[in-house]
Amino acid sequence: MTRRRWIADDFSSDRAAITGSHADHLIRVLRARVGQEFEIATGTVVRQGRVVTIDIDEKRVEFELGEEVPASQGINLTLVLAILKFDRMEWAIEKCTELGVSRIIPVVARRTEKHLAAASVKRVERWRRIAMQAAEQSRRASPPEIGESIQLSEVSFLIGALRIVLAETEQKTLLRDVLCAYSEGEIVLAIGPEGGWAEEELGFFQKAGWTSASLGPRILRAETAAIAASAITISELAE
Numbered sequence: 001m002t003r004r005r006w007i008a009d010d011f012s013s014d015r016a017a018i019t020g021s022h023a024d025h026l027i028r029v030l031r032a033r034v035g036q037e038f039e040i041a042t043g044t045v046v047r048q049g050r051v052v053t054i055d056i057d058e059k060r061v062e063f064e065l066g067e068e069v070p071a072s073q074g075i076n077l078t079l080v081l082a083i084l085k086f087d088r089m090e091w092a093i094e095k096c097t098e099l100g101v102s103r104i105i106p107v108v109a110r111r112t113e114k115h116l117a118a119a120s121v122k123r124v125e126r127w128r129r130i131a132m133q134a135a136e137q138s139r140r141a142s143p144p145e146i147g148e149s150i151q152l153s154e155v156s157f158l159i160g161a162l163r164i165v166l167a168e169t170e171q172k173t174l175l176r177d178v179l180c181a182y183s184e185g186e187i188v189l190a191i192g193p194e195g196g197w198a199e200e201e202l203g204f205f206q207k208a209g210w211t212s213a214s215l216g217p218r219i220l221r222a223e224t225a226a227i228a229a230s231a232i233t234i235s236e237l238a239e
């Protein structure tokens with residue numbers, strides 16, 4: 001059984017700490033003790049860590065760092081995810097983090113419900129917390145970056161990557177087939193909202209040079225599509 005992993009909130013060359021509610025969880029729920037050993041992720045490196053101090057009032061647990069633990073670097077996969085209903089969005093973020101996506105950019109699509117778009121500004125912190133917990137649980141070295149929510153037209157900064165828009169209306173090209181052409185660099189997958197991408201949005205993607213791809217004949221719910229597309233991409237590209 002691999003040791004539980006924590007992503008350090010701050011660290012130096014031989015010490016690391018987790019703080020705040022993160023530390024509270026370790027102290028109160030998991031009842032950490034001085035001397036206990038964990039894996040501690042510090043930036044891109046994961047190391048053995050032994051608890052040296054526990055400060056309940058300050059909510060701080062300090063670790064002495066030891067040997068490096070081998071950790072995979074993962075792939076460079078960005079998800080452009082139309083904002084979904086609260087629980088479905090959180091589910092998609094959690095599962096795609098476990099699978100290994102490196103970045104999630106929430107977008108307001110034409111058919112994203114207005115109140116969800118408005119609430120998204122306040123949800124980002126919660127999404128980041130969910131991603132952090134999922135990253136620790138799946139033994140990642142770092143959580144995916146979760147961007148502030150943007151309008152679909154603002155995704156043009158993603159130029160340079162292999163950009164794939166998942167569309168249930170795509171009849172010919174399967175995601176798998178598009179991935180065959182991939183050699184290296186960033187991959188971006190765009191998943192539409194519950195009501196699907198609007199016609200003009202598909203036109204926008206096409207004009208901007210995105211490749212449209214299908215996940216097969218079933219129409220999946222958006223969060224299922226996000227998870228399936230991430231899993232297919234990661235299994236296709238993992239060394």
Ligand code: SAH
Nearest residue numbers: 166167168191192195196197214215220225
């Ligand atoms: N409007 C549709 C459902 C949209 S599904 C309907 O009810 O008929 C939501 C999103 O999931 C889509 O925008 C697309 O990005 C993705 N998706 C779902 N099924 C898919 C499939 N078979 N192939 C590719 N993408 C799919």
